[in-house]
Amino acid sequence: MDLKLPNLGEGADSGTxxxxxxxxxxxxxxxxxxxELENEKAVxxxxxxxxxxxxxxxxxxxxxxxxxxxxxxxxxxxxxLSTPTSVSKPRQALRVVEAEPGPEKAPCETxxxxxxxxxxxxxxxxxxxxxxxxxRKLARDLGIDLTRVHGSERGGRIVLDDVRGYIQRxxxxxxxxxxxxxxxxxxxxxxxxxxxxxxxxxxVSKQPVSPLRAVIxxxxxxxxxxxxxxxxxxxxxxxxxxxxxKKYAGVYEENGARxxxxxxxxxxxxxxxKQHPILNSSLDEASQExxxxxxxxxxxxxxxxxxxxxxxxxxxxxxxxxxxxRELEDLARKARERKVSAEELKGGTFxxxxxxxxxxxxxxxxxxKPEVAILGLGRGAMRPVVxxxxxxxxxxxxxxxxxxxxxxxxxxAARFILDLAKAFGGFxxxxxxx
Amino acid sequence: xxxxxxxxxxxxxxxxxxxxxxxxxxLGKRVILVEKDPRLGGVCLNRGCIPSKALLYAxxxxxxxxxxxxxxxxxxxxxxxxxxxxxxxxxxxxxLSGGIAQLAKMRGVQVIQGRxxxxxxxxxxxxxxxxxxxxxxxxxxIAVGSKSAMPKAFDLGNPRIVTSREALEVxxxxxxxxxxxxGYIGMELGTVYATLxxxxxLVEALDTILAGxxxxxxxxxxxxxxxxxxxxxxxxxxxxxxxxxxxxxxEFDLDGQKKEELYDRVxxxxxxxxxxxxxGLENTRVSFDDRGFIHVNQKQQTTDPAxxxxxxxxxxxxxxxxxxxxxxxxxxxxxGEDSAFVNVTIPAVVFTDPEVAWCGLTEAEARAKxxxxxxxxxxxxxxxxxxxxxxxxxxxxxxxEPDTExxxxxxxxxxxxxxxISEGVLAVEMGAxxxxxxxxxxxxxxxxxxLMEAAEAFYGHATHTLVxxx
Ligand SMILES: Cc1cc2nc3c(=O)[nH]c(=O)nc-3n(C[C@H](O)[C@H](O)[C@H](O)COP(=O)(O)OP(=O)(O)OC[C@H]3O[C@@H](n4cnc5c(N)ncnc54)[C@H](O)[C@@H]3O)c2cc1C
Numbered sequence: 001m002d003l004k005l006p007n008l009g010e011g012a013d014s015g016t017x018x019x020x021x022x023x024x025x026x027x028x029x030x031x032x033x034x035x036e037l038e039n040e041k042a043v044x045x046x047x048x049x050x051x052x053x054x055x056x057x058x059x060x061x062x063x064x065x066x067x068x069x070x071x072x073x074x075x076x077x078x079x080x081l082s083t084p085t086s087v088s089k090p091r092q093a094l095r096v097v098e099a100e101p102g103p104e105k106a107p108c109e110t111x112x113x114x115x116x117x118x119x120x121x122x123x124x125x126x127x128x129x130x131x132x133x134x135x136r137k138l139a140r141d142l143g144i145d146l147t148r149v150h151g152s153e154r155g156g157r158i159v160l161d162d163v164r165g166y167i168q169r170x171x172x173x174x175x176x177x178x179x180x181x182x183x184x185x186x187x188x189x190x191x192x193x194x195x196x197x198x199x200x201x202x203x204v205s206k207q208p209v210s211p212l213r214a215v216i217x218x219x220x221x222x223x224x225x226x227x228x229x230x231x232x233x234x235x236x237x238x239x240x241x242x243x244x245x246k247k248y249a250g251v252y253e254e255n256g257a258r259x260x261x262x263x264x265x266x267x268x269x270x271x272x273x274k275q276h277p278i279l280n281s282s283l284d285e286a287s288q289e290x291x292x293x294x295x296x297x298x299x300x301x302x303x304x305x306x307x308x309x310x311x312x313x314x315x316x317x318x319x320x321x322x323x324x325x326r327e328l329e330d331l332a333r334k335a336r337e338r339k340v341s342a343e344e345l346k347g348g349t350f351x352x353x354x355x356x357x358x359x360x361x362x363x364x365x366x367x368x369k370p371e372v373a374i375l376g377l378g379r380g381a382m383r384p385v386v387x388x389x390x391x392x393x394x395x396x397x398x399x400x401x402x403x404x405x406x407x408x409x410x411x412x413a414a415r416f417i418l419d420l421a422k423a424f425g426g427f428x429x430x431x432x433x434x
Numbered sequence: 435x436x437x438x439x440x441x442x443x444x445x446x447x448x449x450x451x452x453x454x455x456x457x458x459x460x461l462g463k464r465v466i467l468v469e470k471d472p473r474l475g476g477v478c479l480n481r482g483c484i485p486s487k488a489l490l491y492a493x494x495x496x497x498x499x500x501x502x503x504x505x506x507x508x509x510x511x512x513x514x515x516x517x518x519x520x521x522x523x524x525x526x527x528x529x530l531s532g533g534i535a536q537l538a539k540m541r542g543v544q545v546i547q548g549r550x551x552x553x554x555x556x557x558x559x560x561x562x563x564x565x566x567x568x569x570x571x572x573x574x575x576i577a578v579g580s581k582s583a584m585p586k587a588f589d590l591g592n593p594r595i596v597t598s599r600e601a602l603e604v605x606x607x608x609x610x611x612x613x614x615x616x617g618y619i620g621m622e623l624g625t626v627y628a629t630l631x632x633x634x635x636l637v638e639a640l641d642t643i644l645a646g647x648x649x650x651x652x653x654x655x656x657x658x659x660x661x662x663x664x665x666x667x668x669x670x671x672x673x674x675x676x677x678x679x680x681x682x683x684x685e686f687d688l689d690g691q692k693k694e695e696l697y698d699r700v701x702x703x704x705x706x707x708x709x710x711x712x713x714g715l716e717n718t719r720v721s722f723d724d725r726g727f728i729h730v731n732q733k734q735q736t737t738d739p740a741x742x743x744x745x746x747x748x749x750x751x752x753x754x755x756x757x758x759x760x761x762x763x764x765x766x767x768x769x770g771e772d773s774a775f776v777n778v779t780i781p782a783v784v785f786t787d788p789e790v791a792w793c794g795l796t797e798a799e800a801r802a803k804x805x806x807x808x809x810x811x812x813x814x815x816x817x818x819x820x821x822x823x824x825x826x827x828x829x830x831x832x833x834x835e836p837d838t839e840x841x842x843x844x845x846x847x848x849x850x851x852x853x854x855i856s857e858g859v860l861a862v863e864m865g866a867x868x869x870x871x872x873x874x875x876x877x878x879x880x881x882x883x884x885l886m887e888a889a890e891a892f893y894g895h896a897t898h899t900l901v902x903x904x
Contacts, residue, residue, distance in 0.1 A: 001803075024723055056749075058731040060721075070732055070776070076803075126805060128777050130840050130865020140772055155838040155867035 001050050003034065003071045014066045016211055017059055022072070026054045034072065036338065037065060038211050044342050052076040131158040139163060212307045223369045228405040231364040234417040235396040236424035238380050242395055244432050251434055257325035262300065262354045266324050268423035269375060270296045270316045273350060276416045280349045282370040283407050290407060299348035299368060300328065302335040309335045310368065312348040321432060356380060361398040372404040397424060437568035440464045442768065443558050444575045445550045448476020450745025450757030451577030452534055457765045459541040466569055467543055468550040468560050473531040474538070477579050478754040480527055485602045486622050488523045490785055493629035497787065501824065514630055516604050552714035555740045573740055573768050576728060577757065578713065580706040580746035588702050592677050595700045598623060607631050608699035612684055614672050616643035618784040620703035621655065624663060625786055634663040637670040637686065646782065647790050648797045651847040654827045655786050675700065708747050732774040734764035742768065756780050779862045783852040788827055791855035794843030794862040795833050807842060808834045810868065810892035812884045814848050816899045819879040825849045830884035832868060834892060839867040850881055857885055868892045
């Protein structure tokens with residue numbers, strides 16, 4: 001049985017092997033992780049879809065894998081014949097037709113390209129689609145997945161005409177939305193990047209751009225280019241909040257959780273989002289609708305050695321501070337160990353980026369599309385504040401709320417941030433105590 | 435010493451190596467082929483496929499003569515001149531390897547006779563009779579093949595204990611011959627010697643000979659062995675061997691019981707071992723498994739970016755046509771094509787009497803994996819062609835996917851099965867259905883009709899056999 005690279009989701013179709021957990025001869029269980037793949041978004045662990053003994057490994061760290069590529073071969077059940085005899089060899093002649101895990105078995109869903117009049121994945125066969133070797137080679141050259149092509153001949157055999165028809169359909173489909181929505185003409189081809197020899201001016205050292213870094217770069221410029229950004233500043237008074245944190249930190253510790261400012265921020269943000277649902281929305285560019293979400297999944301930016309990762313905490317509104325604190329710690333650890341699954345990076349409705357742990361005051365974060373707003377927190381610092389006519393030292397938290405001005409107007413954002421500041425100041429004992 | 439620079443170095447001149455060298459040259463690469471033997475062609479040509487088939491043919495004329503008695507044609511007992519037999523066999527090998535050398539020359543492939551040793555990832559040292567030569571290259575393709583496995587316990591240094599390599603030399607025809615191993619090499623060479631007159635005993639540790647073949651396909655071979663060999667012992671292991679005068683004393687382990695016998699000659703055919711030693715692989719980044727088979731991915735790339743490997747040295751099915759296919763893939767990847775060893779049907783042929791051949795999915799494999807298939811069979815007893823040359827001991831079967839009627843595998847036992855299987859390979863590779871096979875007209879009277887009739891049997895209307903409706 002061959003284990004092949006399943007669909008990775010997120011439209012990603014390849015990745016680089018960073019870690020291999022198994023070696024030949026290993027006995028592995030179903031769902032046991034076999035390798036770590038650095039793909040577009042992060043590092044994902046790829047589990048085995050079968051149990052058995054690893055008889056052969058075809059890949060190594062550093063290899064670039066594409067979806068469907070063979071990773072290893074598993075012998076099911078007990079160890080194979082003992083002697084290294086050619087007697088048992090001809091059996092392997094059958095590596096040929098071994099069943100491929102069908103697309104429906106892939107662990108992550110694909111959010112892939114449009115699927116025009118495709119053969120449904122319910123293809124009854126466990127075998128690769130029937131097609132002549134010449135057609136299979138053509139498909140490989142063109143990067144076409146034949147399981148998506150409808151075969152018109154007896155037994156569903158795919159012939160050249162079927163592949164041609166499939167490509168024409170794809171082409172029609174790719175052209176359609178552009179004309180329908182009268183989108184601007186495709187951007188003029190970018191000029192090639194200028195080559196600069198930096199070592200002219202002094203010694204330099206070079207680093208390759210990791211796949212994660214490349215993705216961060218691509219997404220950041222995409223978000224920056226598409227979203228008209230405005231950033232609204234405000235300071236929240238967290239003197240009371242931090243007193244409470246100090247008071248209860250011990251109790252939380254005993255319950256295996258670290259009570260941090262971010263846990264409070266999650267709560268404060270969700271309470272404020274409920275009052276201003278537009279900040280918990282997305283702009284559906286295809287249908288030109290604003291989608292208001294009735295769930296509150298908050299992304300938390302985590303700084304890792306490799307770069308920025310934003311795992312998402314689900315249903316924050318239904319969770320208490322203790323649960324949130326535990327989950328936060330767990331996710332941050334997973335992010336640093338690069339064990340966050342693709343699933344855990346998806347579906348956020350709003351993002352918090354807390355740089356307080358590092359320091360610095362206000363900053364202007366970039367909105368994480370398709371979300372419409374992001375909150376950047378600096379380090380809380382004692383400031384002289386005028387309260388009821390007197391100057392008092394208070395612990396003030398610098399906040400910067402960047403938002404998508406296509407969806408959110410300035411007034412709404414200002415009201416949101418004021419309510420948010422209020423929420424930070426409004427935590428009560430019963431919210432915190434266990 | 436100034437190294438010679440070239441595009442591609444191929445190490446090993448067997449069916450993998452020379453196919454790779456030629457193809458790369460045809461695609462415009464500068465190629466150097468390094469082979470330690472004075473003759474090109476590797477194991478297959480010099481001490482494998484070709485000599486074994488030549489000897490099987492020679493033996494076949496003898497058995498055919500014997501079998502013709504009941505047709506009213508008798509011959510006197512044949513006399514065997516092993517010197518002449520050897521010379522005839524040699525002449526074939528000389529001619530073939532000369533042809534390969536000629537083809538290399540015409541393509542401009544430079545052949546260096548010498549043992550190759552990797553100094554580093556991109557440098558090979560060739561130890562030629564004229565001295566050392568250093569080669570640097572962009573890519574190297576390792577195709578050093580395999581040799582007969584010789585378990586330590588059997589390796590007494592006694593020339594009466596031999597492998598296929600010596601057995602193919604036919605120095606003489608021993609009175610008694612013990613063949614250890616019931617795989618295809620043991621069965622083929624056992625057949626040669628039994629026909630030439632040796633009393634052959636064959637032992638096999640498993641409970642069947644030709645373990646990869648479906649039981650119904652192996653049955654006619656077992657029947658042949660019963661008749662031609664003195665004995666076939668399954669589930670039997672050789673525990674020990676010792677020199678005993680001009681004979682070998684062999685101790686068997688028969689399901690726990692011990693037994694001792696004397697033999698004039700013992701042929702060890704228990705598998706093949708990769709030629710991984712003394713290659714200097716430790717100076718490269720190539721990795722291999724604990725038996726010495728080199729790790730490659732489906733593009734035939736090793737763990738060293740400059741080095742590819744193909745053929746027996748990478749394991750899998752150890753057959754010449756697998757090596758040749760891998761050669762094509764390696765070269766295509768090197769020239770930048772997106773080529774890979776995926777969904778390739780590698781047929782297996784055993785040249786016993788009768789022959790067995792299969793490709794694609796076997797019935798046993800389908801059962802083991804719980805794959806639902808339908809099996810359509812056509813017994814050769816109903817083939818006019820098979821009866822016309824007195825060999826109805828054959829069977830043709832198709833392994834069919836029920837919903838799509840697609841042919842997933844083909845298995846054939848019978849005279850000439852090795853030639854017939856290619857239609858099966860084409861059917862499987864093309865994704866043909868049983869209907870396709872049944873609709874294509876096959877010439878009469880030929881054995882190829884059995885493929886068509888098996889397909890017709892699937893639909894319940896083969897002309898020459900009555901299919902009971904289920
Ligand atoms: C008795 C027998 C019968 C067989 N019958 C069949 C059959 O009917 N059909 C079939 O398909 N297969 C058959 N095979 C298997 C077939 O011979 C092999 O699969 C095939 O030869 C493998 O090809 P290859 O190119 O990988 O290596 P090989 O043919 O083993 O060639 C490797 C070459 O590399 C050379 N070499 C090794 N090390 C070095 C070095 N360091 N420097 C330079 N040169 C080196 C060797 O001298 C050799 O010439 C048979 C094998 C045997 C033993």
